Amino acid sequence: MRKILVIGSGKSSSYLIKYFLDKAESENLHITIGDINIENAQKLIGQNPRANAIVLDVFNEKSRTEAIKNSDIVVSMLPARFHIEVAKDCVTYGKNMVTASYVSKEMQALNEAVTEKGLIFMNEIGVDPGIDHMSAMQVIDNIRDKGGEIILFESFTGGLVAPESDNNLWNYKFTWNPRNVVVAGQGGAAKFLQEGTYKYIPYHRLFRRTEFLEVEGYGRFEAYANRDSLKYQQAYGLDNAKTLYRGTMRRVGYSRAWQMFVLLGMTDDSYTIDDSENMSYRDYINAFLPYSPTDSVELKFRHQLKIDQDDIVWEKLEELDIFSATKMIGIKQATPAQALQKILMDTWTLNEDDKDMIVMYHKFGYQLYGKKHQIDATMVCIGDDQTYTAMAKTVGLPVAIATLAILNEKITTPGVQIPITKEVYEPILRELEDYGIEFHEKEVPYFGYNALNI
Numbered sequence: 001m002r003k004i005l006v007i008g009s010g011k012s013s014s015y016l017i018k019y020f021l022d023k024a025e026s027e028n029l030h031i032t033i034g035d036i037n038i039e040n041a042q043k044l045i046g047q048n049p050r051a052n053a054i055v056l057d058v059f060n061e062k063s064r065t066e067a068i069k070n071s072d073i074v075v076s077m078l079p080a081r082f083h084i085e086v087a088k089d090c091v092t093y094g095k096n097m098v099t100a101s102y103v104s105k106e107m108q109a110l111n112e113a114v115t116e117k118g119l120i121f122m123n124e125i126g127v128d129p130g131i132d133h134m135s136a137m138q139v140i141d142n143i144r145d146k147g148g149e150i151i152l153f154e155s156f157t158g159g160l161v162a163p164e165s166d167n168n169l170w171n172y173k174f175t176w177n178p179r180n181v182v183v184a185g186q187g188g189a190a191k192f193l194q195e196g197t198y199k200y201i202p203y204h205r206l207f208r209r210t211e212f213l214e215v216e217g218y219g220r221f222e223a224y225a226n227r228d229s230l231k232y233q234q235a236y237g238l239d240n241a242k243t244l245y246r247g248t249m250r251r252v253g254y255s256r257a258w259q260m261f262v263l264l265g266m267t268d269d270s271y272t273i274d275d276s277e278n279m280s281y282r283d284y285i286n287a288f289l290p291y292s293p294t295d296s297v298e299l300k301f302r303h304q305l306k307i308d309q310d311d312i313v314w315e316k317l318e319e320l321d322i323f324s325a326t327k328m329i330g331i332k333q334a335t336p337a338q339a340l341q342k343i344l345m346d347t348w349t350l351n352e353d354d355k356d357m358i359v360m361y362h363k364f365g366y367q368l369y370g371k372k373h374q375i376d377a378t379m380v381c382i383g384d385d386q387t388y389t390a391m392a393k394t395v396g397l398p399v400a401i402a403t404l405a406i407l408n409e410k411i412t413t414p415g416v417q418i419p420i421t422k423e424v425y426e427p428i429l430r431e432l433e434d435y436g437i438e439f440h441e442k443e444v445p446y447f448g449y450n451a452l453n454i
Helices: 011-027 039-045 061-069 080-093 111-116 131-145 178-182 254-264 281-286 297-305 312-319 336-348 390-407 422-433
Strands: 002-007 029-035 051-055 073-076 096-099 120-122 149-161 190-194 197-201 211-215 219-225 243-251 356-368 371-382 415-417 440-444
Touching: 002 011, 002 061, 002 390, 011 029, 011 039, 011 051, 011 390, 029 039, 029 061, 039 051, 051 061, 061 080, 073 080, 073 390, 080 096, 096 390, 111 120, 111 415, 120 390, 131 149, 131 356, 131 371, 131 390, 131 422, 149 211, 149 219, 178 336, 190 219, 211 243, 211 356, 219 254, 219 356, 243 254, 243 356, 254 297, 254 312, 281 297, 281 336, 356 390, 371 390, 390 422
Parallel strands: 002 029, 002 073, 029 051, 073 096, 096 120, 120 415, 149 243
Antiparallel strands: 149 356, 190 197, 190 243, 211 219, 219 243, 356 371, 371 440
């Protein structure tokens, strides 16, 4: 019996655990799920005799090491900052490890020890990062195999509400960590490469410089730049590319409306608001506006941000009920961002019968035999329900497939790594197609960097 330890059983774990349970008999697996709260884990495994749930506090060294020693491979679905304790134990006890998170400096520092022991620490094997790496590298390698040279690469991902559940003016609901949505784009200017020139977009302009994208069957989207589009330039072998841009997708119109919150300072997470627990939504909005003995909060808001009364942006703001005098923030010492998140969750929380959607879009510009070409590749995944979401599917399945591939010695190259080699991405992408996660590629005329308002 081969033993898989899964640490963490949050929202992204449902498909991961289902995959292991479906394969448990044929692959001779036993799955142990460790979490501080095992209620969700127990619900996911039901009465399956090949799985069990244990109480595991990652900061309790005894229970953590005991569980790791008793496994053949470890999957950490913990928040990224908690992986390192698990990783150190995996080095000590000679266990392979898989995570969906970005490779931290602390994780990368273990590479020499991991490699020396012949271990595989596979990271960034979720959706973004993860499926984006694998799908991009597959096309890039195919182009290179034909003798082509990549001159443009753009990549976009969005976690959105599915069309059938899209019923608010923002065309958006929270499908993952709401806090990350509220503070998105902060911490420095977005950096990318455009036609051989480094470009920077400061936070206060980020949501007003967007690129438009059309996904067949799903309509029009917009994308704003990620903080560092050049992060994977060397890893992807794109040192000679003239354009590199990575972005986050939303429905058209979202970014212009979100800019209102940015301009007022309501997404700031660096200080706390006095007496925030006793503030109504209206009080909170008013705290960011100038004093007037006569003008209403609504009028001050419109004047401050130059919003016409018949502007759709105004309707979007009113839909959030941000001017309510009866709804309360109710959070002690809240930062502006925390208070805004509380307000948004009233409207943007998925209902029980809502479905989510993951959209991914890649553009590849390349030169072959003196001519320029372009390939656009798109992927859309719709969730089943609130347990088996598109987010859980696109994060959990790549993690699970990679785990089994390592266990079956189909992936053998040791070290701390991300899924950018053919050894890793080819079998995983092939199996993902069985679950409806596949890219549709098409040749289009090469236009170069055609973002109209970047």
